[in-house]
Amino acid sequence: MALSDAKKRVLERRRKAANLSVEGWRVKDIAEKLGVNEKTIDRDLKSRSARAIFGRAHTEERHQETMRIEAMNKKLNAMPLEERYVYVANLLMMEPWKVAVEFERVFKAYQQEEA
Secondary structure, eight states, X not given: OOOOHHHHHHHHHHXXXXXXXXXXXXXXXXXXXXXXXXXXXXXXXXXXXXXXXXXXHHHHHHHHHHHHHHHHHHHHHHSOHHHHHHHHHHHHHSOXXXXXXXXXXXXXXXXXXXX
């Protein structure tokens, strides 16, 4: 059974709204960009198709975080035990954003080694 043009437009708008939301856009800005009111976007973001997009985005985010942790584990396991203790102690004393930067640095180095 073929979808009507109106239904196709709604599904496409919902897909766009969900993708913009995943990128961090606010409902107000999404509504403005897509030319509909905020209540429409609220409904769109609660739709089944939007939840599927959110699920895929969350899965990809978790995969990236897992890769970062694996890279850090590889780095730690390559260190002598005493050096590992000092490195972890330094991480624990850092501000959270500095730890995130360090994880990203280690992850990039890991990716270069794998390539």
